Structures are given as C-alpha cells and as structure tokens.
Amino acid sequence: MKHILLSLFALFTTISVHAEDGHQLWLRYQPVNKAKVLCDSKSATIQIAKQELETYYNGAQIALKLDATMPDDDGYRFDGSTLSARREAGLLYGTYALLRGDMNMESHPAYDLRLLNHWDNLDGSIERGYAGESIFWKIENAQLSTFNAQLIEEYARANASIGINGTVLNNVNASPKMLTTPYLKEVKKIADILRPYHIKVYLSINFATPMALGDTKTADPLDKSVAKWWQKKAKEIYKLIPDFGGFLVKANSEGQPGPGDYKRTHADGANMLADALKPYKGIVMWRCFVYGANHKGEDRVKQAVSEFKPLDGQFRDNVILQTKNGPLDFQPREPYSPIFDQIKQTPNMVELQITQEYLGQSRHLVYLAPMWQEFFSQVNPKQLRGIAGVANIGLDKNWCGHHFSQANWYAFGRLAWNPMLPSDKIAREWLQQTFTRDPQFVNTMAQIMAESREACVDYMMPLGLHHIFKFDHHYGPEPDGFIKSYPLEWCPVYYHKADKQGVGFERSSKGTDAVSQYRKELARTYDNINTCPENLLLWFHHVPWTYKMKDGSTLWESLQFHYNRGVITVETHHNIWHNKMRHYIDEQRWREVDDRLHHQVENAREWRDTCLKYFGQFANE
Numbered sequence: 001m002k003h004i005l006l007s008l009f010a011l012f013t014t015i016s017v018h019a020e021d022g023h024q025l026w027l028r029y030q031p032v033n034k035a036k037v038l039c040d041s042k043s044a045t046i047q048i049a050k051q052e053l054e055t056y057y058n059g060a061q062i063a064l065k066l067d068a069t070m071p072d073d074d075g076y077r078f079d080g081s082t083l084s085a086r087r088e089a090g091l092l093y094g095t096y097a098l099l100r101g102d103m104n105m106e107s108h109p110a111y112d113l114r115l116l117n118h119w120d121n122l123d124g125s126i127e128r129g130y131a132g133e134s135i136f137w138k139i140e141n142a143q144l145s146t147f148n149a150q151l152i153e154e155y156a157r158a159n160a161s162i163g164i165n166g167t168v169l170n171n172v173n174a175s176p177k178m179l180t181t182p183y184l185k186e187v188k189k190i191a192d193i194l195r196p197y198h199i200k201v202y203l204s205i206n207f208a209t210p211m212a213l214g215d216t217k218t219a220d221p222l223d224k225s226v227a228k229w230w231q232k233k234a235k236e237i238y239k240l241i242p243d244f245g246g247f248l249v250k251a252n253s254e255g256q257p258g259p260g261d262y263k264r265t266h267a268d269g270a271n272m273l274a275d276a277l278k279p280y281k282g283i284v285m286w287r288c289f290v291y292g293a294n295h296k297g298e299d300r301v302k303q304a305v306s307e308f309k310p311l312d313g314q315f316r317d318n319v320i321l322q323t324k325n326g327p328l329d330f331q332p333r334e335p336y337s338p339i340f341d342q343i344k345q346t347p348n349m350v351e352l353q354i355t356q357e358y359l360g361q362s363r364h365l366v367y368l369a370p371m372w373q374e375f376f377s378q379v380n381p382k383q384l385r386g387i388a389g390v391a392n393i394g395l396d397k398n399w400c401g402h403h404f405s406q407a408n409w410y411a412f413g414r415l416a417w418n419p420m421l422p423s424d425k426i427a428r429e430w431l432q433q434t435f436t437r438d439p440q441f442v443n444t445m446a447q448i449m450a451e452s453r454e455a456c457v458d459y460m461m462p463l464g465l466h467h468i469f470k471f472d473h474h475y476g477p478e479p480d481g482f483i484k485s486y487p488l489e490w491c492p493v494y495y496h497k498a499d500k501q502g503v504g505f506e507r508s509s510k511g512t513d514a515v516s517q518y519r520k521e522l523a524r525t526y527d528n529i530n531t532c533p534e535n536l537l538l539w540f541h542h543v544p545w546t547y548k549m550k551d552g553s554t555l556w557e558s559l560q561f562h563y564n565r566g567v568i569t570v571e572t573h574h575n576i577w578h579n580k581m582r583h584y585i586d587e588q589r590w591r592e593v594d595d596r597l598h599h600q601v602e603n604a605r606e607w608r609d610t611c612l613k614y615f616g617q618f619a620n621e
C-alpha cells in the first residue's frame with residue numbers, strides 16, 4: 001500500500017512533464033491535507049481504509065467504526081463524521097465511496113458475490129483478451145513467480161474501489177496444471193496480496209484434472225478414487241489459502257471434458273466437487289454455456305434450458321449455476337437467457353462479458369452499462385445470487401487497451417453493487433474521476449457513451465440479427481460465412497437464414513419454438529411478429545423483405561436505415577472528439593482515443609457496406 005501511495009504522489013508532482021498513459025484508471029484522488037482518522041483496529045483492511053482517508057479525504061476528521069448492529073453484509077453507513085460498517089470490508093467500500101464523492105448515507109450491495117472472471121491461460125495469453133498478456137501468468141512451465149506484485153496490488157485497489165470482492169484467476173478452458181502444487185503456491189501468493197482488499201480468489205478447473213495428471217484412471221464423478229482425489233486437492237488448497245472461494249466449471253462445452261463423458265449429469269459432476277469444497281465453505285459455479293454434442297439439430301439457444309431444467313432441484317446447496325446474460329453468446333443485443341425463468345430451485349448467477357469480444361474488442365468505444373441494464377430490466381436482479389464479469393484487463397499500460405474500455409470495468413463493479421444505478425450516472429462518475437470534472441466535457445462524453453452501444457448494434461447487427469462475425473476472432477463482418485467442416489452453429493448463415501423470401505431465424509411456435517422457454521406473457525409477445533419488439537425481430541422471426549415496419553418502411557429499408565444510422569453516429573462521435581475534446585484532456589489519451597475512433601468509423605463502414613451488399617442480393621431480387 002505504501003508503495004502505491006508513494007508512487008502516486010511521485011506521479012502527481014511530475015504530472016506536467018509525464019506522459020499520461022491511463023494507468024491510474026479512475027483513481028486520481030488528490031492529496032488535499034492530512035485528515036485525522038480515528039480508529040483503533042490494526043486489521044490490514046482497515047489500515048488501508050485509514051491510509052486512503054488520511055491522504056485523500058477532503059475533511060479534517062473522520063472516525064471508522066465496526067458496528068455489530070448493522071446488516072451482515074459489505075455495506076456501510078456515513079453520518080457526516082463516522083463511517084460505520086458491520087464488516088471490515090464495509091469500511092473499505094465506504095472509504096472509496098467517500099473519496100469518489102458519493103455521499104449516500106447508507107449503502108448495501110445487492111450481491112455477496114461480485115466477481116471478475118479472467119480467461120487467462122498459464123502461458124500468459126488471454127482468451128478474448130485485447131489488452132496485452134495476463135497480469136497473473138506467463139510462460140507455462142518456466143519460472144513460476146512471474147507476476148508483478150505491485151501491479152497485482154494496484155489491481156486489488158482498483159477492484160476494491162468499485163466493490164468487486166472475488167476473482168477467478170484462469171481461463172474457463174482450464175489447464176489441468178492449474179491445480180498442481182507449484183501453481184497453487186502462486187495462487188497463494190496472489191491471494192495474500194488480494195486479501196487485505198477483501199478479494200477472494202477462485203479457480204477455473206478442468207473437470208478431467210485427476211486423470212489428465214495421471215493420478216486416476218478416470219474422471220467419472222461417481223468413481224470413488226476421483227471423489228477422493230478432489231477431497232485431497234481441496235484440503236491442499238485450503239491449507240494454502242484458508243479463504244479460497246471455490247471453483248468455476250465449464251464442462252461438456254466446446255470440447256471441454258465433463259461428467260457427460262461418463263453418462264453422468266451436470267448435477268453428478270457439480271455435486272461431487274461441491275462435496276469436496278463443502279467442509280471449507282467453498283462454492284461451485286457451474287456454467288450453463290453448453291451446446292452441441294447431445295443436441296443434434298436443436299436450436300442452439302434452446303439447449304441450455306433443455307439440459308439444465310430437468311436437473312433443477314438436484315444440486316447441492318453450495319452449487320450456483322452461472323449463465324451468460326443471453327442464450328447465445330454475448331452478442332451486441334440478445335434477449336435474456338430463459339434459464340433465469342426456468343431454473344427455480346438452484347441459485348443463479350449471471351455472467352456478463354466486460355471484454356468486448358463481439359462489440360469491437362478494445363478498438364471500439366462501446367459503453368456496455370446500457371446493455372447490462374437492459375438485462376436487469378428483463379430479469380429481476382433479486383432473483384440472482386451473484387454476478388460475474390469476464391475481465392478486459394491485461395498488461396497494457398492502460399489495463400484495458402482502449403481508455404474508454406476502462407469504463408466497462410468500472411461500470412461492471414458499480415452495477416454488481418447496485419444493478420439499479422442508472423448507466424448515465426455511472427458514466428458521469430467515471431468521466432469525472434478519469435478525465436476532468438469540466439461539465440462541457442462530461443456532458444458531451446456521457447452522451448456519446450450513452451449512444452455508443454446502440455450505434456454498435458446498428459452498424460453490426462440491427463433488428464435482432466446475430467452472430468454474423470468473421471470466424472474465430474469475431475472481429476468484422478462475414479454474413480456469407482459457412483465452413484462445411486465447422487459445426488453449423490458457428491456459421492453466420494445458420495443465424496440469419498437470408499433467402500429470397502426474407503431474413504431472420506424463425507424461433508416462434510411456427511419454427512424452433514424457442515419462444516416457449518420464456519415466461520408466458522413474454523412468450524406470447526415474442527411469438528407474434530406484430531408484437532415482437534422490432535429490435536429483436538430477426539432473432540425470433542424469418543421476416544419478408546417487404547414486411548411493413550411500425551414506421552411504414554419495409555424491412556429492407558429499415559435495415560438500410562439502421563446500418564447507415566450506426567455509421568453516421570460513430571462519424572459524429574469521432575468528429576466531436578477530434579474537433580472539440582482535445583483541449584480538455586492530456587494529449588496522449590486524446591490522441592490514442594482519436595486513433596481508435598478513426599479506426600472504429602472505418603470498421604463501422606465496412607460492416608455496413610459488407611452487410612448491405614450481401615443482404616441486398618436477396619432483398620433486391
């Protein structure tokens with residue numbers, strides 16, 4: 001901690017000559033005076049709160065108090081002179097709330113589980129990472145102790161400042177080596193750095209680990225030697241890391257091993273792991289992102305419900321099902337996943353994707369909070385047990401590749417604390433802390449951020465189109481994409497089904513009947529082409545090119561309108577940034593954002609031109 005404060009101080013004093021690389025994120029508090037902080041605890045967490053307040057609190061005196069009468073969660077209360085909390089963590093979160101100028105008298109988190117998921121591989125690469133290599137891992141099998149302890153502490157502080165309290169350190173496509181002793185010792189070192197900031201570590205596991213390491217002959221969850229191996233492993237982990245959070249599991253999905261390999265169910269697999277973790281209060285987060293294998297011919301968006309609904313009620317109480325917000329795969333717009341309607345007896349967590357795999361990666365300015373809010377307007381946040389976000393963090397100096405992608409990390413944390421916070425409020429908070437409080441800048445950029453996601457939908461896949469990305473890397477358009485040797489559900493043509501008659505995927509009762517997985521009144525709304533929201537029209541219906549939209553235009557005209565509107569919006573955004581924003585902020589960040597916006601405009605035009613040319617072949621016939 002001392003380290004960080006000292007280096008920050010050094011930075012402030014040299015700020016005029018130093019390049020501004022964005023590394024400080026939104027943590028740019030100014031040391032104002034030396035506030036007096038009254039507190040008698042020596043705990044590491046409270047000491048961090050104390051030090052932050054002494055250095056940056058804009059007042060003469062403040063007291064920190066643990067109050068056993070408060071609700072038993074990470075919340076806090078501030079009465080003008082005393083910051084109180086039931087838990088030490090609450091004092092830390094209250095501290096950062098005060099420092100960002102949040103004078104809410106009392107605040108409590110919506111969820112106990114507010115987690116980042118890092119898709120980091122042990123060789124340092126990051127699956128769907130667009131901001132450099134892993135901050136945790138580097139060069140599999142070489143020297144192990146490779147992470148930068150100071151960087152990990154900065155990461156911890158940034159997360160604590162927005163209320164994140166857990167992190168999964170490795171890719172869901174997990175290497176069996178993750179659970180070997182040398183790597184677990186590394187995990188312990190990371191956990192020791194994160195602990196004072198109240199961040200627990202979790203690991204993704206490969207379901208076949210004991211077999212892959214040669215310790216058992218099978219990975220069958222009902223085999224005694226397998227269960228025993230996991231119990232022993234749990235014991236080893238908790239000896240090193242007594243507050244270890246638990247496992248995240250991707251099983252029988254996209255080639256990963258799982259209980260299905262032995263004709264066992266997801267419940268068999270999850271429960272075996274849950275039993276191993278139970279004595280230590282660990283949890284299993286079992287992902288519902290499954291498709292393919294046993295679902296020949298079934299609409300991909302229906303498969304998770306088909307597979308998990310029959311198992312509802314069979315899971316141990318320390319298993320949580322973790323499901324992506326939409327039923328397909330983090331598209332710019334999807335309806336919510338009907339799992340959240342169908343799974344009633346097992347706790348659910350939502351998985352959001354902060355890293356913009358399908359929303360321009362770290363090259364497009366796309367603020368994701370409005371998209372996440374759309375999800376929370378459809379699925380009652382109170383139904384959920386927790387929230388996970390696939391991180392966009394790497395070794396790039398500015399952490400996230402694009403300066404504005406930092407806003408998505410920030411917004412994720414704020415929404416994990418309170419999913420009802422308006423996205424505009426979060427954008428303003430972030431802009432003020434990250435760039436400047438000048439209202440001209442903040443108003444203009446908050447507006448641009450607010451428009452950015454809808455613009456992305458418009459220039460990539462309006463009106464419910466989905467998954468027409470280039471193969472594999474998912475950057476740029478490939479509406480004619482079809483590779484015979486690939487599973488059909490990886491191919492764009494499977495998703496848009498354009499032909500002479502029209503375009504779109506018939507998921508109504510006349511088609512795959514995916515609508516029937518939604519709660520009744522919504523199923524009816526989606527089923528009927530006339531009541532289906534137009535922004536999901538082609539998700540649920542195969543629609544004639546000449547179909548009349550609500551504004552009187554034909555579907556084909558409307559599609560052209562949206563693609564053009566998306567491009568015009570980002571052209572406007574770039575013009576504003578280029579011509580009007582320069583003098584508000586430092587040159588380096590201005591230029592780096594300007595370069596990316598320039599590219600974004602080009603890429604948006606490519607999307608529009610490619611897609612309209614391709615669909616035009618059918619529409620104009």
Ligand code: GCU
Nearest residue numbers: 127128172173250289329357
């Ligand atoms: C997407 C993504 C993969 C990832 C998978 C998952 O398909 O492209 O890289 O592994 O989701 O969430 O498991």
